[in-house]
């Protein structure tokens with residue numbers, strides 16, 4: 317019969333990687349907690365309108381990449397392409413701004429974008445998303461960037477490059493957009509059809525286009541940093557100064573516009589050289605009008621998201637993602653198997669990672685399985701040992717063996733394993 321495979325761009329996270337996910341998640345909880353963040357879990361499906369209004373109608377995500385469906389009652393719903401919009405929707409819906417001036421939230425889970433799959437790019441991928449509401453001071457920008465770099469380093473990532481930029485505000489960005497439109501006038505024929513259209517709909521998006529001729533054409537365009545108003549310029553220079561104070565190195569990339577329209581002022585990305593073309597492990601920025609644009613109060617915000625699969629792909633191979641077992645019980649004979657069955661499950665109840673074999677295989681093949689399971693100890697016995705009331709505990713690394721009396725065996729094994 318023909319086998320059914322996963323959908324293109326959707327991938328299974330196998331146990332080895334799952335273990336890494338779990339470890340990274342626990343580091344995320346620990347690090348974010350110490351900066352005052354609390355976890356929120358939001359649905360993976362939202363009303364389509366939410367993403368159109370936040371990410372921007374003329375972004376690639378909204379124009380081409382969303383998984384949108386008409387629900388039975390003809391309401392349009394979308395598998396979330398990112399988490400920021402959903403977290404803000406929840407922030408507004410639960411009126412969080414009324415109980416505290418500052419709200420720090422994070423969420424971890426799958427996102428969906430119908431992009432062309434390639435190394436490091438999937439149609440379902442996981443993000444660790446962090447949002448900081450209620451503060452517009454540049455210290456909060458530096459703090460969240462510092463936390464991101466600290467978190468990535470704690471997971472084991474090295475050779476990271478932090479890029480920052482300012483995308484201005486509704487006062488100064490239109491002047492920059494105008495300058496870009498003027499710059500592109502006369503060069504339309506060098507641009508891809510999408511970018512030709514973008515000149516009138518969303519000229520900043522041309523900076524994000526991966527088509528070579530578009531990238532070459534935009535290379536000498538004006539720099540947004542030359543158009544910032546005094547407030548944005550001052551904010552950006554203070555962010556840099558606070559990053560210096562926190563010993564967080566960065567480079568300024570004045571061409572970075574990010575793929576979502578909601579950013580104001582600071583934008584940032586973290587890149588690594590270990591990923592090929594999809595080299596951004598994390599990205600984020602400030603969004604001072606987004607909460608109110610989505611019907612909430614005038615509350616500024618800033619956040620970022622880490623690409624979980626990309627982070628995992630960059631982790632140095634350490635063997636830390638090996639599964640281990642505390643004890644493998646190799647029992648030979650029916651009496652021995654019966655004792656082993658109860659013992660294995662009692663040990664598990666006591667928190668020992670224990671395994672046994674039900675198949676009555678030879679000692680050699682049972683011990684082979686113990687090695688495969690990366691077991692620290694093996695307990696070996698047959699019916700004869702049961703009669704003699706003494707079993708053998710073998711340290712799988714040193715091969716040392718010791719006799720353990722059957723009486724009080726459970727407690728003595730737990731003691732030996734826990735003291736190891």
Ligand code: HAM
Pocket residue numbers: 397398399400429431436437438439440441442443445446447575576596597598599600601602618619620621622623624625626
């Ligand atoms: P983003 O830059 O679109 O930002 O995504 C953040 C990260 O998600 C990227 O740097 C990348 O590591 C990962 N990522 C994105 N698309 C894919 C994909 N198709 N396959 C694998 N990984 C991917 C946001 O999503 C914003 N919501 C971040 C943010 C939070 N801004 C403010 N708050």
